[in-house]
Amino acid sequence: EAGVTQFPSHSVIEKGQTVTLRCDPISGHDNLYWYRRVMGKEIKFLLHFVKESKQDESGMPNNRFLAERTGGTYSTLKVQPAELEDSGVYFCASSQVGQMGVLTFGAGSRLTVL
Amino acid sequence: AQSVTQLGSHVSVSEGALVLLRCNYSSSVPPYLFWYVQYPNQGLQLLLKYTSAATLVKGINGFEAEFKKSETSFHLTKPSAHMSDAAEYFCAVRPTGGGNKLTFGTGTQLKVEL
Numbered sequence: 001e002a003g004v005t006q007f008p009s010h011s012v013i014e015k016g017q018t019v020t021l022r023c024d025p026i027s028g029h030d031n032l033y034w035y036r037r038v039m040g041k042e043i044k045f046l047l048h049f050v051k052e053s054k055q056d057e058s059g060m061p062n063n064r065f066l067a068e069r070t071g072g073t074y075s076t077l078k079v080q081p082a083e084l085e086d087s088g089v090y091f092c093a094s095s096q097v098g099q100m101g102v103l104t105f106g107a108g109s110r111l112t113v114l
Numbered sequence: 115a116q117s118v119t120q121l122g123s124h125v126s127v128s129e130g131a132l133v134l135l136r137c138n139y140s141s142s143v144p145p146y147l148f149w150y151v152q153y154p155n156q157g158l159q160l161l162l163k164y165t166s167a168a169t170l171v172k173g174i175n176g177f178e179a180e181f182k183k184s185e186t187s188f189h190l191t192k193p194s195a196h197m198s199d200a201a202e203y204f205c206a207v208r209p210t211g212g213g214n215k216l217t218f219g220t221g222t223q224l225k226v227e228l
Contacts, residue, residue: 043218101146101208105157
């Protein structure tokens with residue numbers, strides 16, 4: 001079984017530019033999550049999709065962040081325009097319905113904003 | 115709001131020694147609790163979970179954790195450390211009332227020395 005795949009693994013951009021991160025969840029997993037870890041801090045929840053619908057987006061920092069999951073398969077997280085404080089590792093995770101807190105994580109996309 | 119506190123951002127043990135990683139939670143009701151591990155360049159993977167059944171939970175790779183309501187703790191232990199246990203360990207909490215949003219601690223980096 002293929003795991004959760006994230007792309008790119010590392011992105012370096014200038015402040016003000018745009019970056020799009022992609023996540024391919026495990027096939028059949030309706031739940032998809034985005035989390036972020038700023039260096040030295042805890043991993044923080046950003047949002048949760050159930051299929052193509054946003055179930056909970058309470059963790060999204062501001063309107064510079066846009067997440068989509070068209071067709072209920074892969075998801076993208078776009079940051080536009082990027083700011084210095086957006087630097088960190090963005091993790092995607094997926095789970096089956098009913099799997100309470102049992103998430104399969106991707107390796108993360110490290111974003112560096114200069 | 116629920117939270118977890120991991121004492122010690124870095125823990126170093128000798129190979130063969132006891133591993134003890136501490137986690138305390140804050141919740142008005144007993145939550146679901148998890149330990150995840152992240153090996154270098156990989157995604158987080160589930161070690162074990164407590165979901166209100168047995169208070170002593172056994173996980174993969176010889177790890178176990180005990181839920182102690184009176185101490186609001188969920189410490190992770192392993193009787194004998196192996197070099198392959200070197201990784202970062204995260205404690206996480208999920209509300210029992212529903213939702214799948216995990217709240218993570220800041221992580222503990224485990225170093226195993228010869």
